[in-house]
Amino acid sequence: MSNIRFIRTFIAVARCGSFAAAAEKVALTQAAVSMQMQTLEAELKRPLFERVGRTNRLTSIGKQILPQAERLVALYDTMRLTGLGEETAGSISIGAVDSAMGALAAAVTELKVQYPNLDVRLVTGKAFALAPQVETGEIDAAVIVEMAGKTPVSLNWTPLYSEPMVAVGARSVAAGSAAELLSGRPFLRFERSQRTGALIERALRHNRLAVTEFLELNSLEVIVELVRQNAGVSVVPLLEYGSWASDPALRVIPLHSNTPPRIVGMLERKIHDRHAAMTIVQERIRARSGARNGP
Structure with a gap:
């Protein structure tokens, strides 16, 4: 079964009206968005979109599924944040490449205001050095440029924003x-x-x-x-x-509009005890990015 990211992408396409516009919102390539929607349609055994010019409109089935998808994502987010109170004290450490530290620092500043008892340590470094530190648990997560090739099976990659x-x-x-x-x-x-x-x-x-x-x-x-x-x-x-x-x-x-952008995201272990705090950091970064770029 497709993971929750596919459902988020489906919602983004429905709201933005095209695969290209949705790709910018979810920090994926247009080809990746198209692949995810084809996979989702194959699993549901029904078409969700119809192409009209350069837009992708919801089919009648797609319109029926959209509110269910939104409820599912909201429920999942609530589930992920369960137990956050236990994570608002103690310490977390997050790394970032130099050019992404501004995004991370702004999000963490907001997190500290809301949760003053949370001790946060920020470190900078190259992506090739930060990724092994995440894998070994030396740091909890890292905001880095999307790596080439497959993400190690023990790690989870979450796209946050793209840069042309x-x-x-x-x-x-x-x-x-x-x-x-x-x-x-x-x-x-x-x-x-x-x-x-x-x-x-x-x-x-x-x-x-x-x-x-x-x-x-x-x-x-x-x-x-x-x-x-x-x-x-x-x-x-x-x-x-x-x-x-x-x-x-x-x-x-x-450069030309179809030039592949740089995608920045968060790398973290699939299993660790700071997921809820990292989820908040991710959401703060995305929210600030959306506010800067407009709807």
């Missing part, structure tokens, strides 16, 4: 497209050995963008600071909790 890839240059650089911005200028690359670096390389190929290699660095913030100083140009994920799009010193140009 953009080309960035100094405001003084005149350019009407990403290709114009990047052409012939020194390219500042995020290190290829990291998942974000691999996604940037994929974005360059997807958009057929040629670059002039200059420096490879391991910090998105340092790369963008060098861009501000007009030391070069780059392709980076537009950070959910950054202000680059409104920075007067930067020129930010979106």
Whole structure:
């Protein structure tokens, strides 16, 4: 039987009206949303959507199932939060990659206000170092970029938000497209050995963008600071909790709309005693992301 995530995706498609719009809400690719809905329809042995132009409308059966799905998700969430009172004291430790620490810190700050007796420790690190710490129980969870390949069987991955890839240059650089911005200028690359670096390389190929290699660095913030100083140009994920799009010193140009985004989520063990607290952190991060991006 499909898990609760498929039901959440079904609700997102019903509310958003299309697989593409729902994909952004649940931090999945459009192909993954389509696969989940096909699986759900196969299990229920009935069609849930009909395609009309670029939209996906609920069938009559889909309309009947929607309120049941919403009640099921609400019941499941209530079930997960049972016993939370026992988790609002003591300590939890959560890791995050540098570029996701803003999202995590904002959510944890709200959690601490509501539960002042909960002692929270935040640590930063690279995803390849944080994931083993989660698996061994050294930390309770980590907010990281989606890993390539399959998630280890002992761990659970929950997508939280997605970040589109953009080309960035100094405001003084005149350019009407990403290709114009990047052409012939020194390219500042995020290190290829990291998942974000691999996604940037994929974005360059997807958009057929040629670059002039200059420096490879391991910090998105340092790369963008060098861009501000007009030391070069780059392709980076537009950070959910950054202000680059409104920075007067930067020129930010979106890549093609079908460029795969960077997906950030929480990695935690499938069995541990802090699930309810982590659920609240996840929901706070999603809520803040939704408020920033609008409906």
